[in-house]
Amino acid sequence: MPPSPAELREPILDWFDVHARDLPWRAPDRNPWGVLVSEVMLQQTPVARVEPAWRAWMSRWPLPRDLADAPTGDVLRAWDRLGYPRRALRLQECARVVVERHGGVVPSSEPELMALPGVGSYTAAAVRAFAFGRRSVVLDTNVRRVLARSAEGVALPGPTQSAAEVRLADAYAPADDATAARWAAASMELGALVCTARAPRCDTCPVVDLCAWYAAGRPADEHAARRRTQGFVGTDRQVRGRVMALLREAIGPVPAQAVAAVWPDAIQLTRCLESLLTDGLVAKIPPLSDDAEPTYCLPH
Numbered sequence: 001m002p003p004s005p006a007e008l009r010e011p012i013l014d015w016f017d018v019h020a021r022d023l024p025w026r027a028p029d030r031n032p033w034g035v036l037v038s039e040v041m042l043q044q045t046p047v048a049r050v051e052p053a054w055r056a057w058m059s060r061w062p063l064p065r066d067l068a069d070a071p072t073g074d075v076l077r078a079w080d081r082l083g084y085p086r087r088a089l090r091l092q093e094c095a096r097v098v099v100e101r102h103g104g105v106v107p108s109s110e111p112e113l114m115a116l117p118g119v120g121s122y123t124a125a126a127v128r129a130f131a132f133g134r135r136s137v138v139l140d141t142n143v144r145r146v147l148a149r150s151a152e153g154v155a156l157p158g159p160t161q162s163a164a165e166v167r168l169a170d171a172y173a174p175a176d177d178a179t180a181a182r183w184a185a186a187s188m189e190l191g192a193l194v195c196t197a198r199a200p201r202c203d204t205c206p207v208v209d210l211c212a213w214y215a216a217g218r219p220a221d222e223h224a225a226r227r228r229t230q231g232f233v234g235t236d237r238q239v240r241g242r243v244m245a246l247l248r249e250a251i252g253p254v255p256a257q258a259v260a261a262v263w264p265d266a267i268q269l270t271r272c273l274e275s276l277l278t279d280g281l282v283a284k285i286p287p288l289s290d291d292a293e294p295t296y297c298l299p300h
């Protein structure tokens, strides 16, 4: 029998009271914008890299209005090595929409949050819970894993999120706003610190006596063959990262020849450069004469 919602919640909430990390976007003086920024940064980047970047970012642009007015090149430079820099552009667009449509104040309703650039259902749910203390089903990879193991008895959730998982998460979320918001943070923290993907520390887990997967003898992952592990070396993502790093660190426009030197495969480099231009992450400055070459820089 899987543990009931009440059985699972209490020990995890108690554990969280003691073990929650002291993260700046959880501080009492945080504002909803800071929570939204943290959620966008955390989408594809680990906490250890996000924390210093978030502190620097929020001291430079504490409010949506500050980010909305910033030069885009500065925003991309400040994003630095968090990866997937389109998120920085979306965040600036989001800041502009918050200023234009909401007077610079982050909205709290799900439809208004979901209408912001770069904010999907997960980020909207997280902002509602962590910034406004509202009940919402916050289902990231950590929470999915904790529920898959403890409640469903499987090693890992399926490769894509299902409607059944959302229903399960909804059933396990407490009814009242304040406890539901704490539960969202607590179940996520347990997945990040204890019930980790590769080496769950069941011996220190507050629900080891209730966990369905542990009770079943920790059976193997039935989806293992379908999971693709995405490499990085040699990918377009690596090439795009090299180009962005070159332009971030340059003090002026970079000649095409210098851009070409970052990657040996000219066809792949051209493809990546085109995609960066299309995404608005890089600007191309045409040559002043026929025998000169174009230069590239971050957008202004």
Ligand code: SF4
Pocket: 146, 149, 150, 194, 195, 196, 200, 201, 202, 203, 205, 206, 207, 208, 211, 212, 213, 214
């Ligand atoms: S007992 Fe192990 S698998 Fe179960 S929830 Fe705790 S850490 Fe995860």
